[in-house]
Amino acid sequence: MSNTSGQPPIVLAGQYWSPYTRKMRAVLRYRQIPFRWMLRGSKWDDLPDxxxxxIPVIAYPNEAGDGYGDVTVDSSPQIMRLETEYEGRSVVPTDPALAFIDMLLEDFGDEWVTKMMYHYRWAYEPDIDKAGKLLPLGGNLQLDSDQAQQGYEFITQRQIGRRALVGSTEWNTPLIEDSYRQVLAMLQARFSRGDFLLGDRPGRGDFGIFGQLTQLVQFDPTSMQIAVDEAPKVIRWVERADDLSWLPVDGDDGWASIDDLDPAVKDLLGECGRTYAPFLAANAEALMSGADEVVCEIVGLDGKVREFRQAPFGYQGKCLKWLRDAYAALSDADRERVDGVLAGTGCEQLFA
Ligand SMILES: N[C@@H](CCC(=O)N[C@@H](CS)C(=O)NCC(=O)O)C(=O)O
Structure with a gap:
């Protein structure tokens, strides 16, 4: 693809405080795909709605090359479209069975780890105060103090008001916070032995989890301190994963074998199966039955069963459908190998 202005063909528009924006910027950088970065909603933003x-959006030029005809959202489809349009440094494992595991890890990052991110940002006073002061300045440094104060009130009230929608309630707090510590511990263990989840190169799962962690371990004070104390390697990994354009990658080499996954990655699938999978299954049922609350049982780290409750979430119904479609599209032999990895993790309940 080319255009006449001498600009890179595609534009990535978002905000630094947005985990999905950071995810997509990291994917583009790692893949060495030329792009123009744009602060969405700033005075420089000339993209169509x-x-x-x-956010983020990725905008593609129109045929004439004088504007942007195609403005896309949703990071997972954005990643897959980039796979079809640009060669090399793929983030999709060549083995379809491993690619499925990677897709599941990405979804876990995007849709479960995001609950941790939202929770820590909007549940505790120091975090709320930091986000309230900094987020409104994301695209405009010339805000005067009245406007900044209005931005503070607007963003904090709106986001705190939405906490329950993603499940960040008093009731769910122990589940969400325990799961954050578990994920950190598993990643810390993984990075003690290797640099990425599925081998020597990053996949979709790395970038999905990375996006949420850019906020959790680098911005929001409460979750950041937990990471400093419990998982310092994860903080360094997040810094690194932000720009992997330098990472040497040789063709299709570098992926782990699905029969030889790191124990910590299996633990991560177990964490997905313990927490996100029951939620996702219950969410799908609630969407179908029209129930106004998702209630699912999650086994706590102490072995006791707890309930997780939130309103049904339409988008995550779509996520489960994507996962099930991908599972169904596997060959019998690949599906068997996936089943072998998922057996006993709790994730298998999504595909039974
Ligand atoms: N599923 C989307 C999620 C994108 C998303 O939810 N973005 C948030 C901010 S990170 C947003 O723009 N929300 C709009 C709003 O809160 O008004 C993806 O994978 O990119």
Whole structure:
């Protein structure tokens, strides 16, 4: 793809405080895909509206090359479209069975770890105060103090008001916070032995989890301190994963064998199966039955069963459908190898 202005063909528009924006910027950098970075909603933002007003967007030029005809949202489809349009340094493992595991890890990052991110940002006073002061300045440093104060009130009230929608309630707090510590411990263990989840190169799962961690371990004070104390390697990994354009990658080499996954990665699948999988299954049922609350049982780290409750979430219904479609599309032999890895993790309940 080319255009006449001498600019890189595609534009990534988002905000530094947005985990999905950071995810997509890291993917583009790692893949060495030329792009123009744009602060969404700033005075420089000349892109058309997206189909839904979320970030990040990736905009593709129109045929004539004088504007942007195609403005896309949602990071997972964005990643897959980039796979079809640009060769090399793929983030999708060549083995379809491993690629499925990677997709599941990405979804766990995007849809479960994001609950931790939202929770820590908007549950505790120091975190709320930091986000309230900094987020409104994301695209405009010339805000005067009145405007900044209005931005503070607006963003903190709106986001705190939405906590329950993603499940960040008093009731769910122990589950979400325990799961954060578990994920950190598992990643810390993984990085003691290797640099990425599925081998010597990053996949979709790395970038999904990375995106949320850019906020959890680098911005929000409460979750950041937990990472300093319990998982310092994870903090260094997040810094590194932000720009992997330098990482040597040789063709399709570097992926782990699905029969030889690191124990910590299996633990991560177990954490997905313990927490996200029951939620996702219950969410799908609630969407189908029209129930106004998702209630699912999650086994706590002490072995006691706890309930996780939140309103049904339409988007995550779509996520489960994508996962099930991908599972169904596997060959019998690949599906068997996936089943072998998922057996006993709790994730298998999504595909039974
Ligand atoms: N599923 C989307 C999620 C994108 C998303 O939810 N973005 C948030 C901020 S990180 C957003 O723009 N929300 C709009 C709003 O809160 O008004 C993805 O994978 O990119």
């Amino acid at each position: 997206a189909p839904v007003p979320i």
